[in-house]
Amino acid sequence: MITEIKKVEKESVALGKDILLSGGVIGMPTETVYGLAAVGTNPEAVKEIFRIKGRPSDNPLIAHVHKDYDINKLVEIEHAYVYCLIDAFTPGPLTLVFKSKGVVCKEAVCGGDTLAVRIPSHKGAQELLRAVDAPIVAPSANLSKHTSPVTAKHVYDDLCGQIPLILDGGKCAGGIESTVLDVTGEIPRILRAGLITKEMIESVAGGCLIAEHKEGDKVKSPGVKYKHYRPRCETALFDYGDIEGVIERYDKEVKAGKNPYIMCANEFKKDFENKNLLLLGQTPEEIASNLYDKLLEGEKKADIIIAIAMENEKGIFLGVMNRLRKSCG
Numbered sequence: 001m002i003t004e005i006k007k008v009e010k011e012s013v014a015l016g017k018d019i020l021l022s023g024g025v026i027g028m029p030t031e032t033v034y035g036l037a038a039v040g041t042n043p044e045a046v047k048e049i050f051r052i053k054g055r056p057s058d059n060p061l062i063a064h065v066h067k068d069y070d071i072n073k074l075v076e077i078e079h080a081y082v083y084c085l086i087d088a089f090t091p092g093p094l095t096l097v098f099k100s101k102g103v104v105c106k107e108a109v110c111g112g113d114t115l116a117v118r119i120p121s122h123k124g125a126q127e128l129l130r131a132v133d134a135p136i137v138a139p140s141a142n143l144s145k146h147t148s149p150v151t152a153k154h155v156y157d158d159l160c161g162q163i164p165l166i167l168d169g170g171k172c173a174g175g176i177e178s179t180v181l182d183v184t185g186e187i188p189r190i191l192r193a194g195l196i197t198k199e200m201i202e203s204v205a206g207g208c209l210i211a212e213h214k215e216g217d218k219v220k221s222p223g224v225k226y227k228h229y230r231p232r233c234e235t236a237l238f239d240y241g242d243i244e245g246v247i248e249r250y251d252k253e254v255k256a257g258k259n260p261y262i263m264c265a266n267e268f269k270k271d272f273e274n275k276n277l278l279l280l281g282q283t284p285e286e287i288a289s290n291l292y293d294k295l296l297e298g299e300k301k302a303d304i305i306i307a308i309a310m311e312n313e314k315g316i317f318l319g320v321m322n323r324l325r326k327s328c329g
């Protein structure tokens with residue numbers, strides 16, 4: 001199969017719609033990462049997503065809809081705070097987990113009784129979703145376990161020959177996947193941290209819990225238990241501020257004939273003069289936005305990526321550190 005990359009335009013969106021409605025799978029942009037899309041009411045198309053990605057069969061998919069879609073068709077909204085969250089943060093990088101009405105097929109939710117729904121803010125995503133006017137299920141458009149794609153080229157590098165079309169909507173501004181929030185309980189609960197932070201949710205919903213994942217627990221968001229986000233090179237992760245440790249490791253790798261790269265926030269640039277760097281930026285938003293892009297740049301250039309942790313795990317850094325540990329830890 002030839003994989004075409006086409007800029008989001010009227011014609012390419014129409015082509016994407018035709019492929020989706022005839023049961024196909026395509027790559028689509030969102031404001032977080034690129035998605036691998038299929039119509040969520042078509043079991044065969046949904047199975048194709050799992051096959052193409054090599055995704056474990058117990059890890060459910062998120063259903064994406066346009067901003068005027070009536071989500072009451074898909075799920076039960078059980079708590080009043082949900083309306084406040086929808087008002088405040090959608091369209092945007094927030095995924096809400098509801099009790100499902102079973103419209104999206106059981107293959108997409110792995111037989112579970114809940115459905116994750118997201119209304120992406122990316123303009124191209126909205127155009128496609130509006131054209132199809134049905135729930136589109138889409139995991140990140142990478143091979144299972146690999147780093148999530150934030151450009152059409154990243155999708156191509158992983159899935160070339162497996163899908164007919166990748167809609168190119170530019171580099172994703174968000175850079176890490178959406179916050180996944182369970183809204184089936186009295187108090188919302190974060191299952192996967194992201195750009196919509198605990199503090200932001202609290203300010204609107206009055207409270208917010210964070211799901212803990214202890215060894216042996218039944219996992220509520222199956223995706224978080226798997227190895228994830230790994231670039232295809234060796235990695236190492238050092239504590240925030242451990243400049244000496246990083247330099248020692250870097251020098252050791254160079255002596256062994258390897259080509260190391262240090263991945264860090266811009267504040268450390270001055271500490272690593274004349275060394276190979278993958279700079280993530282300054283603000284938490286910038287750092288999140290560049291994280292996967294730099295990991296994917298790093299796997300091409302480096303024998304080993306030596307990363308430094310963020311200074312804390314507050315706000316957006318909670319989501320960033322969660323990915324950094326899984327990719328480089």
Ligand code: TXA
Nearest residue numbers: 032034035060114115116139140177178221222223224
């Ligand atoms: O930003 C995003 O969310 C991207 C873009 C493409 O929208 N999508 C994405 O999908 O990251 P994926 O499949 O890579 O991750 C979905 C996460 C997984 O951790 C999965 O376990 C969780 O959401 N999830 C999906 N449905 C769920 C459900 N019904 N209950 C609990 N967790 C669910």
Ligand code: MG
Nearest residue numbers: 139140148177
């Ligand atoms: Mg993923």
